[in-house]
Amino acid sequence: MTVVVCGLGSVGSALLRLVAARVEQVRRQHGVRLVVVGVVDSRGAALDAAGLDVPTVLATKEGGASVGDLPDVGVPGADAAQVLSRLGAAGHPVDVVVEAGPADLRTGGAGLAAVLAARAAGAAVVLANKAPLALAWEQVVEAPGPAVRYSACVGAALPTVDLLRSVAVSASPVRLEVVLNSTCQRVLGDVEAGLSAAEAVAAAQAAGLAEADPYLDVDGTDTAVKLVVLMAALGHRVRLDEVSVTGVREVTADLATRARERGEILVLMGTAVPAPRPREGWTLEVAPVALPRHHPLARMDRHETGLVVHTDVAGTIAASGRHEDVTATAAAVLRDVLVVAGTSTPHAPRP
Ligand SMILES: NC(=O)C1=CN([C@@H]2O[C@H](COP(=O)(O)OP(=O)(O)OC[C@H]3O[C@@H](n4cnc5c(N)ncnc54)[C@H](OP(=O)(O)O)[C@@H]3O)[C@@H](O)[C@H]2O)C=CC1
Numbered sequence: 001m002t003v004v005v006c007g008l009g010s011v012g013s014a015l016l017r018l019v020a021a022r023v024e025q026v027r028r029q030h031g032v033r034l035v036v037v038g039v040v041d042s043r044g045a046a047l048d049a050a051g052l053d054v055p056t057v058l059a060t061k062e063g064g065a066s067v068g069d070l071p072d073v074g075v076p077g078a079d080a081a082q083v084l085s086r087l088g089a090a091g092h093p094v095d096v097v098v099e100a101g102p103a104d105l106r107t108g109g110a111g112l113a114a115v116l117a118a119r120a121a122g123a124a125v126v127l128a129n130k131a132p133l134a135l136a137w138e139q140v141v142e143a144p145g146p147a148v149r150y151s152a153c154v155g156a157a158l159p160t161v162d163l164l165r166s167v168a169v170s171a172s173p174v175r176l177e178v179v180l181n182s183t184c185q186r187v188l189g190d191v192e193a194g195l196s197a198a199e200a201v202a203a204a205q206a207a208g209l210a211e212a213d214p215y216l217d218v219d220g221t222d223t224a225v226k227l228v229v230l231m232a233a234l235g236h237r238v239r240l241d242e243v244s245v246t247g248v249r250e251v252t253a254d255l256a257t258r259a260r261e262r263g264e265i266l267v268l269m270g271t272a273v274p275a276p277r278p279r280e281g282w283t284l285e286v287a288p289v290a291l292p293r294h295h296p297l298a299r300m301d302r303h304e305t306g307l308v309v310h311t312d313v314a315g316t317i318a319a320s321g322r323h324e325d326v327t328a329t330a331a332a333v334l335r336d337v338l339v340v341a342g343t344s345t346p347h348a349p350r351p
């Protein structure tokens, strides 16, 4: 299976490390030989139909250089579309494109362009970048074409999309609650522990969790996007600008401590509830909330994220995931790549 990886920051590099470490296991377990034939960063691309040397790509990025400058395989200034077109023209169509570039929520930017180029070239798409989903769901997900998967966009390795879709087969969600921004979880914990907001944000950046613009996390936009994507996956389209969003900028150590003294935990929570009249769709909100300790999303520690879905006939279902770093997101991307490969399904993975 030939793979092009667009975006070689925290997620893209973690994916390449995972692929390098697991290539034999994947071959044995799934019968798939993963070959990374292209990589793209902000300054160029590298491609080789026979397979790039992944350790060399990783060393290049660790050294701060662009893959476009790699001898023999590098193409300075090239983007995903050019990589796909060069490989295609040489008789090597690409099987799957992974999009792990920055979330440009204004235009979709290079990420959306890469996804559309992949679909035009007949490649499957696996996204970690959620902006193309929030801005162009119909084009990216619903237009006919090869598979598109995006579980890493909403909850890292926690398979939120598969879980909700599975629940919705026989039950109707009546309220969804999510705490899905790792950066805010860490920032709130650190502020409570006495760090300044700036120190707390810097720590989340150092862990590779924050967005390129960390205020997308702190101001609640990232949670709003995740909520919009989950609702779209359930068949309910809500625009990002229809979500009421308040972030955690104003949360102080004092506020968090007073919540704890009342037996409550402060989290940045997204909620989705159906409007009273079915035609009016769903109401989505993101805001800091002090939850009672017994609430499933308050029982999580600051390395966990999760969701609760209340349903009409299936009761209330809660799930959470704990991850220290971005490897869990890379694992979700690899899972999607293997699901796309058709050798594994989310509901019946091969042993
Ligand atoms: N970090 C996390 O925990 C998670 C992140 N995500 C999402 O995954 C995506 C990537 O996140 P992360 O790895 O943290 O981001 P980083 O900022 O660490 O990396 C971004 C990468 O994209 C590259 N890039 C920037 N602009 C362009 C462009 N115009 N064309 C091609 N490549 C470009 C950068 O290139 P260069 O190397 O040259 O700077 C860099 O390699 C984001 O959309 C994020 O929301 C999803 C789940 C979890």
Ligand SMILES: N[C@@H](CC=O)C(=O)O
Binding pocket: 153, 154, 155, 156, 180, 181, 182, 183, 184, 209, 210, 211, 217, 222
């Ligand atoms: N910045 C995001 C990364 C994943 O989407 C977060 O902190 O959760």
